[in-house]
Amino acid sequence: MEAKQGLLYEHEECIRRENKIAYFSMEICVDSKIPTYSGGLGVLAGDTIRSSADLGVPLIGITLLYKKGYLRQKLDEQGLQHELPEEWNPQEELVQLPARIQVEIEKRKVVVQSWIYMVKGVDGSNVPVYFLDTDLPENSEFDRSLSYYLYGGDDRYRLAQEIVLGIGGVRMLKELGYQDILRYHMNEGHASLLALELLNNSNNTQNHQWDIEQVKKRCVFTTHTPVPAGMDQFSYQLAEQVLGDIIPYDLLKSLAGEEKLNMTQLALNLSHYINGVAKKHSIVSQEMFPGHHIGSITNGIHSPTWIGQYFAELYDRYIPGWKSDPFSLRYALNIPDDEVWNAHQKGKEELIDYINRLTNYEFNKDVLTIGFARRATAYKRADLIFYDLNRLIDIASIKGQIQLVFAGKAHPKDTPGKELIQRIIDASRNLSLKKSIKIVYLENYNMDLGKILTCGVDLWLNTPRKPQEASGTSGMKAAHNGIPSFSILDGWWVEGCIEGITGWSIGSAANLESIEEEEADSLYQKLETEIMPAYYDKRSLWINIMRHCIAINASFFNTHRMVLQYVSNAYLYSK
Numbered sequence: 181m182e183a184k185q186g187l188l189y190e191h192e193e194c195i196r197r198e199n200k201i202a203y204f205s206m207e208i209c210v211d212s213k214i215p216t217y218s219g220g221l222g223v224l225a226g227d228t229i230r231s232s233a234d235l236g237v238p239l240i241g242i243t244l245l246y247k248k249g250y251l252r253q254k255l256d257e258q259g260l261q262h263e264l265p266e267e268w269n270p271q272e273e274l275v276q277l278p279a280r281i282q283v284e285i286e287k288r289k290v291v292v293q294s295w296i297y298m299v300k301g302v303d304g305s306n307v308p309v310y311f312l313d314t315d316l317p318e319n320s321e322f323d324r325s326l327s328y329y330l331y332g333g334d335d336r337y338r339l340a341q342e343i344v345l346g347i348g349g350v351r352m353l354k355e356l357g358y359q360d361i362l363r364y365h366m367n368e369g370h371a372s373l374l375a376l377e378l379l380n381n382s383n384n385t386q387n388h389q390w391d392i393e394q395v396k397k398r399c400v401f402t403t404h405t406p407v408p409a410g411m412d413q414f415s416y417q418l419a420e421q422v423l424g425d426i427i428p429y430d431l432l433k434s435l436a437g438e439e440k441l442n443m444t445q446l447a448l449n450l451s452h453y454i455n456g457v458a459k460k461h462s463i464v465s466q467e468m469f470p471g472h473h474i475g476s477i478t479n480g481i482h483s484p485t486w487i488g489q490y491f492a493e494l495y496d497r498y499i500p501g502w503k504s505d506p507f508s509l510r511y512a513l514n515i516p517d518d519e520v521w522n523a524h525q526k527g528k529e530e531l532i533d534y535i536n537r538l539t540n541y542e543f544n545k546d547v548l549t550i551g552f553a554r555r556a557t558a559y560k561r562a563d564l565i566f567y568d569l570n571r572l573i574d575i576a577s578i579k580g581q582i583q584l585v586f587a588g589k590a591h592p593k594d595t596p597g598k599e600l601i602q603r604i605i606d607a608s609r610n611l612s613l614k615k616s617i618k619i620v621y622l623e624n625y626n627m628d629l630g631k632i633l634t635c636g637v638d639l640w641l642n643t644p645r646k647p648q649e650a651s652g653t654s655g656m657k658a659a660h661n662g663i664p665s666f667s668i669l670d671g672w673w674v675e676g677c678i679e680g681i682t683g684w685s686i687g688s689a690a691n692l693e694s695i696e697e698e699e700a701d702s703l704y705q706k707l708e709t710e711i712m713p714a715y716y717d718k719r720s721l722w723i724n725i726m727r728h729c730i731a732i733n734a735s736f737f738n739t740h741r742m743v744l745q746y747v748s749n750a751y752l753y754s755k
Contacts, residue, residue, distance in 0.1 A: 531636025
């Protein structure tokens with residue numbers, strides 16, 4: 181009870197702050213025990229909030245409550261993914277608030293309540309995160325279910341959830357007492373209905389003028405997808421049924437597209453600042469949306485969250501103050517070789533022990549261990565390393581053993597993603613008698629497993645099909661733990677790769693789109709002639725690369741730098 185009273189007092193303090201920024205995201209990962217995220221978007225949102233708390237930025241997080249989570253992944257012996265609900269009890273992790281608001285879905289009044297989680301910064305600042313919840317007895321069974329699954333159901337279910345997030349989120353903040361919000365930040369297009377709520381509130385009923393410019397001044401939009409297929413789009417027939425007539429449809433179509441309600445297009449037309457999440461991604465987005473100026477703020481990660489215990493202890497000794505000033509990680513160049521290596525080996529031993537407890541693969545801490553953990557979907561090409569399996573076997577037989585660790589969930593409706601997992605597990609079975617290569621696929625990839633992997637492998641592999649990688653952050657987490665990346669030149673790696681210094685590139689920067697045969701050849705060639713000789717025969721060189729990963733990449737690709745860029749480029753807009 182005392183802890184709850186303290187949280188509610190902190191909540192009131194947040195309401196009284198000035199120049200508040202409302203940060204809306206379909207998924208936010210604030211804690212590994214709260215499974216309201218599926219992957220990169222939610223983890224990025226959580227890291228953004230953690231850095232905002234550290235920096236004292238008056239942010240407010242808004243998301244939905246998913247009582248059955250995204251999915252709990254179970255893999256059978258054939259590698260077939262089975263999805264189970266990841267149920268949890270909000271009362272154990274969050275505090276329920278008394279405020280209630282209503283939204284209209286299919287002409288029904290739907291009651292929404294909220295729960296609060298307080299993210300605490302290193303110096304005592306707080307960022308509240310509100311989880312919107314429709315699972316109330318006064319709502320219909322369908323409306324209650326909107327608080328069950330992240331990215332579940334059909335278009336009707338998804339649009340209804342986005343009404344709760346965007347329209348309901350604006351109304352809930354007002355009901356909670358937030359009256360003077362400076363900016364509304366839409367983290368991807370799922371939240372763009374908030375702009376319609378602001379527009380509706382701006383309508384002068386006497387002369388029927390819609391103050392679009394005033395709404396634009398208040399809105400910021402971050403796009404995370406470089407392909408049109410990744411954008412939420414709904415037929416206007418469905419929109420009329422589910423959304424109703426929040427604004428006239430001739431106005432809505434002028435803002436969101438004539439043929440479909442395009443959430444990305446809506447956010448683009450009602451935001452004063454728009455950005456992609458890497459320099460390359462901004463260029464690709466600018467080509468997709470030539471009528472808008474697309475800025476660039478490259479993603480980062482929250483350094484204290486993702487740095488493992490042993491490197492954190494090392495940084496505490498050699499770089500005091502790094503938690504509040506991650507830019508100071510550039511001084512990692514001064515850390516002695518043996519201490520860098522020992523810190524890494526301790527993290528690696530924990531990963532190897534974890535694998536060996538779960539499986540009978542008998543992984544070895546002295547073998548080059550390569551990690552790949554992403555959402556299991558076709559364009560991420562987790563199986564590119566198996567393009568020529570015989571060549572990979574020859575390399576491992578001559579240059580040294582290889583251990584490959586994979587993880588990642590496929591969306592329940594992503595059949596190619598599920599087949600990708602099966603191909604990797606098939607490769608593992610096919611190589612089971614080979615001593616030179618071991619492969620394991622770890623099930624139920626989440627925040628905790630992600631940290632074990634990015635602290636414990638020796639090399640981080642990333643092979644997306646160009647130009648479909650918006651940014652990616654897993655390699656940034658690895659870099660914070662001194663682990664070099666071996667990646668396609670797309671997303672953040674275009675900025676982070678200094679060949680042979682922070683890691684290695686796969687394929688040619690000159691190719692704007694992937695040529696799979698050339699990229700596979702590049703992967704094998706560099707693995708054989710550069711990476712494996714460095715790891716097995718030139719330890720001082722390898723450790724020097726590890727240090728540069730930290731000093732160059734970790735010191736820049738963090739959410740402290742990223743949040744400060746949002747403050748200066750987007751939140752302090754004054755035109």
